[in-house]
């Protein structure tokens with residue numbers, strides 16, 4: 001069996017507050033294989049970014065990993081701090097955030113940023129690093145890469161800048177990319193191009209991707225598997241084909257109903273009523289029950305069951321396909 005690039009087990013992030021301990025990520029487990037794109041989806045506040053930030057050691061205090069393990073290429077990393085974590089970022093884990101300007105230094109030419117990143121993580125000469133920097137820009141579709149290498153970040157359009165960020169994330173040949181809403185800040189017309197670029201480059205190189213998005217359309221376009229999060233927990237996990245064609249969790253079905261692309265041609269729940277509960281005011285039982293059209297007494301009394309063998313839906317009464325399309 002191929003070793004997973006990323007393996008998360010029972011990951012729990014806690015935030016101590018005056019109102020008690022909040023758990024924005026609560027007992028989450030999944031794996032990502034080489035070359036696989038795992039889409040992590042859910043409404044705002046579901047805990048998607050917290051899970052990604054936990055992996056790359058960028059949780060803002062007082063948020064902290066309270067329980068669970070994170071392994072990258074078989075090596076446990078959840079306890080790493082400072083320099084050890086910084087070395088891992090860039091070399092083994094590349095990052096693409098929503099706003100390209102958070103990843104790029106506005107005062108440095110992009111060629112220098114690429115070259116320094118390559119030199120920091122790969123054992124190559126400066127001239128080889130400079131050559132690779134041009135090749136990296138070329139690969140992400142920056143026209144005239146050899147000349148644009150001397151440009152500053154502000155001299156690119158938003159879409160082109162995100163291409164530069166992808167080049168920067170991939171230039172040290174990491175085995176894992178964490179992409180957190182990589183297209184949300186871009187014009188609709190360039191969103192699909194950036195997702196297609198990320199997908200093709202990672203597939204070519206066998207890079208694993210954790211693709212965080214609120215958009216089921218992006219999941220349908222790019223992901224191989226999908227993890228649906230709700231109020232810090234995994235609601236559903238499975239292959240994109242299974243989850244999008246026959247969602248088992250009523251929340252997943254509702255998310256699909258609000259996405260024209262993902263629900264095209266299918267009759268689904270139209271909208272999920274209400275809003276996700278605040279973490280300091282979670283209902284008893286399954287956190288989704290107040291919004292669930294299928295909730296029964298068990299759902300109101302008992303926390304949702306865990307996913308069995310890491311797949312399926314964390315639901316007492318998962319939808320049969322007949323119900324999902326009724």
Ligand SMILES: Nc1ncnc2c1ncn2[C@@H]1O[C@H](COP(=O)(O)OP(=O)(O)OP(=O)(O)O)[C@@H](O)[C@H]1O
Nearest residue numbers: 015022024043044045046047048049050051214279
């Ligand atoms: N310092 C904090 N104190 C209390 N709650 C916090 C703090 N930081 C984050 N949270 C809560 O943690 C939860 C998870 O946030 P997270 O950013 O991971 O959500 P998300 O699914 O990525 O949403 P979005 O798409 O809006 O970024 C949210 O409910 C948020 O309000």
